[in-house]
Amino acid sequence: xxxxxxxxxxxxxxxGYTVKNNGSKARRVTLEVEYRDxxxxxxxxxxxxxxxxPAGDTVRGEESTFLNASPGSGxxxxxxxxxx
Numbered sequence: 250x251x252x253x254x255x256x257x258x259x260x261x262x263x264x265g266y267t268v269k270n271n272g273s274k275a276r277r278v279t280l281e282v283e284y285r286d287x288x289x290x291x292x293x294x295x296x297x298x299x300x301x302x303p304a305g306d307t308v309r310g311e312e313s314t315f316l317n318a319s320p321g322s323g324x325x326x327x328x329x330x331x332x333x
Contacts, residue, residue, distance in 0.1 A: 253309070255327035257284070263313040264327040270302040277301055278308075281331035284316055287324050292316050294330075 253265035262284050270276055278299035284292045297312040316325070 252327060252329055255325075257316070257325035257327070260316050261313065262316055262325045262327060263311060264297075264329075265309070265311045266297070266329065267307055267309050268299050268302055268332075269307040270304055273304050275301045275303050279333050280312075280329050281333075282312065282314075283328045283330045284314070285326050285328070287326075292325065 251267045253267060255262070255264045257263060264282055266280065268278050268280075280297040280299065282295045282297060284294070286292055293314070293316040295312065295314045297310070299308060299310055302308045
């Protein structure tokens with residue numbers, strides 16, 4: 250799992266990611282994402298559903314969300330906190 254780009258300001262954010270399936274069977278992947286403001290305070294969380302990732306394959310995706318934050322919140326950081 251890798252976060253590629255993460256961008257956002259104010260009340261919207263977009264996170265890019267790659268997911269690699271090292272297993273021998275296709276699997277569905279769910280990501281829990283956390284968004285924080287410039288001071289490190291958590292603004293919001295979100296769940297991204299990647300779908301079926303074929304065995305041995307890497308899937309790239311992007312997820313956008315509206316945050317529980319004011320438009321003047323400044324730069325936003327993204328972190329994947331759980332993969333299941």
